[in-house]
Amino acid sequence: MPKRALITGITGQDGSFLTEFLLNKGYEVFGIIRRSSSFNTDRIDHLYQDPHEPETRLRLIYGDLNDSSSLNQILQRVQPDEIYNLGAQSHVRVSFDVPEYTGEVTGLGTVRLLEAIRTIGLRTKFYQASSSELFGSVVEVPQTERTPFRPRSPYGCAKAYAYFITVNYRESYGLFACNGILFNHESERRGETFVTRKITRAATRIKLKLQEQLFLGNLEARRDWGYAPDYIEAMWLMMQAEEPDDYVIATGETHSIREFLDDAFGYLDLDWKKFVAIDPRYYRPAEVDLLLGDATKARRALGWEPKIGFKELVRLMVDHDLELARQEKATQQIKGALLPQRRWGAA
Ligand code: NAP
């Protein structure tokens, strides 16, 4: 019998890479998706097969982390061996605009799942997508599993609740539950309102004269950026360990937004200072200035280490987005108009 995994957040960056990873390992994968007025399965469409095929190992089910009854029914029906809780309102800046909603999905969504596991009596493993945002205004550098949490946003506070409730269910009910405290991880599938992808999309569109300017917020913040598929492997390794535990997953290198701009525009032979303008609406009411992780524990206990470094990450994102821009340009030439940078929202 193949193992069964249930993924919340399957339509997101990590959900899509995790689905690929688990299908390659022979799992049956069940994903919870939300109803949307437009298509939201772009990242997993290439994996989806005919649901009537007997060989189909990926199935999508409608549900929501804000809806306990849907979670209960799905867990009863699927009886998964492993649950990966990746679903979240995951945008830090947006969490200041919708703090209560972020608390509901990102915080309480976790206890809804854990309670469903407990009341049904499921013998499943549980992975919680915890975040380096927990460290917030950091009290030490680098940050490890022992560094105290000082979250700086409604998102960080919601993730702190989710982290501790996961530990609590492990300690109270003996559930195999682990927290992956993942530092920022990016890819060619990263959402376009996160800063790395916003930069690589804009730089490549500017290169092809599809866009004239890029509006950003704070350029001084520093992040420990890794490559998402490397981090997916760490999630799975945690779930295969003898005992459940919590792990920091990071590269151990930190770079500023300015350095990301240098590398992304530089790779395209462009000087970003000619194109980037500051728009204060992208500032956050409270900023996380510096993140730098120490993943020694994961290296020792799980044998995990990142394969892709900063420069390679920037280049693979730029290469991917340059191809997208070329396709856009080809369409553009047919339509004959200059598209503005999408500036809706403050993210
Ligand atoms: P993402 O691309 O923003 O994906 C978030 C996923 O959550 C999407 O599939 C989204 O569905 C789903 N979702 C949102 N609200 C939901 C709800 N009410 N019920 C069910 N699903 C809901 O995020 P990601 O970058 O893949 O990150 C995955 C997880 O890791 C998140 O929990 C994030 O907070 C956490 N994390 C990410 C990073 C990082 O650097 N990427 C670092 C640390 C932790 P729709 O497609 O329908 O919106």
Ligand code: GDD
């Ligand atoms: N999004 C965005 N847009 N960020 C900007 C911009 C902009 O125009 N200009 C500057 N920044 C700065 C932000 O102020 C922040 O300091 C940094 O770029 C990174 O922002 P994001 O890419 O939005 O990521 P994040 O670090 O806030 O959050 C991501 O990483 C967390 C892990 O530490 C998200 O993926 C979270 O879900 C995740 O938990």
